[in-house]
Amino acid sequence: MMTKRFSGTAPEADEHRRFTLRNASGMAVTISECDAALWSWQAPDRYGRMADVVLAPRRLAGAVLWKGQHAEGGVTLLRSETADAVAQLAKYHLDDDGCLTVHHEVVAMAPTPLDVTSNPCFNLNGGAADVGDHMVQIDADYYVGVDADGAPANLAAVGGTAFDFRQAxxxxxxxxxxDSQIRQRGGLDHCFFVRNHFSGGQGPLREVARVVDPGSGRCLQLHTTEAAVQLRAVQQGSFTLEARARPELTSAAWPHVIVLPGHVYRQTSVYRLSLQP
Incomplete structure (x- = not known):
């Protein structure tokens, strides 16, 4: 069955348009022109009850505005910053298996730090409770430690630490x-280097992380071409799970990945929302 779609208009107090995608399973995903962000994701639990598993991002003054439209069965958003000489493209597509594909492309006219994050905040029980019992699994042997200011300090093995999510x-x-890292950040807010990364930091699409809510039965899997994952859970109301480009540890630009003139950066990630038996 073809994925159904329609566009909606944001409230008058918010000039940013939002676009909604629907599938045959009754899911509805809404994307905002503000930061090209995932705004909501309505999905059923194991009993068929619908709930929004995404916390709408807070609007910030001067947030980046993208221009969106329905295209190619999904939503395409464009951003062009003349001052920074950078152009970005974001595409969202929802299929009937509960897979939300997010594709980014970035072109820069001058060396530019890469920023394709939208920081989607999830709560798989729809806000009926906190995320404390959500089970997290990340296919990573190393994480990036940070200093007191939150700046990357070192690469550390996850074994024997709070960051070992190799088992759920x-x-x-x-x-x-x-753990001192947990105390410094007030929780989890760290980058994980996933296993089997490839030269240049990217590779074929593969699963790198999953989160399961035992109560609702919802399971969120993250597949990506990238070699790093950011997990953020500084309070138990929600968590953020997002693919990241892996910076070169020896680069003077660390922790940033720099997009060079004449190069096109591409990233594809897929969030799959399904139900556990």
């Missing part, structure tokens, strides 16, 4: 872990 572990228990 609950978010709440890890937030209570007596």
């Amino acid at each position: 572990a609950p978010i709440g228990a890890r937030l209570r872990w007596p």
Whole structure:
């Protein structure tokens, strides 16, 4: 069955348009022109009850405005910053299997730090409870430690630490872990280098992380071409899980990835929302 779609208009107090995609399973995903952000994701639980598993991002003064339209069965958004000489493209597509594909392209006229993050905040029980019992699994042997200011300080092995998610572990228990990194950041807010990364930092689309809510039965899987994942859970109300480009540790630009003139940066990630038996 073809994915259905329609566009909606934002409230008068918000000039940013929003675009909604629907699939045959009753899911509805809404994308905002403000930061090209994932705004909401209505999905059923194991009992068929619908809930929004995304917390709408807070609007910030001077937020980046993209121009969106329905195209090619999904939503395409464009951003062009003349002052920074950078152009960006973001595409969203929802299929009937619950896969939300997000594709980014960036072209720069001058060396430019890469920024394709939208920081989607999830709560798989739809806000009926916190995310403390959500089970997180990340296919990573190393994470990036940070200093007191939150700047990247070193690459550390996850073994024996609060950051070892190679086997599924609950978010709440890890937030209570007596770890200096957890105390410094007020929770989890770290980058993980996933296994089997490829030259140049990108490779074929593969699963790198998943989160399961035992109560609702919802399972969120992240597939990406990237070699790093950012997990953020500084409180138990929500979590953020997002693919990141892996910076070169020896680069003077660390922790940023720099898009060079004449190069096109491409990233594809897929969030799949399904139900556990």
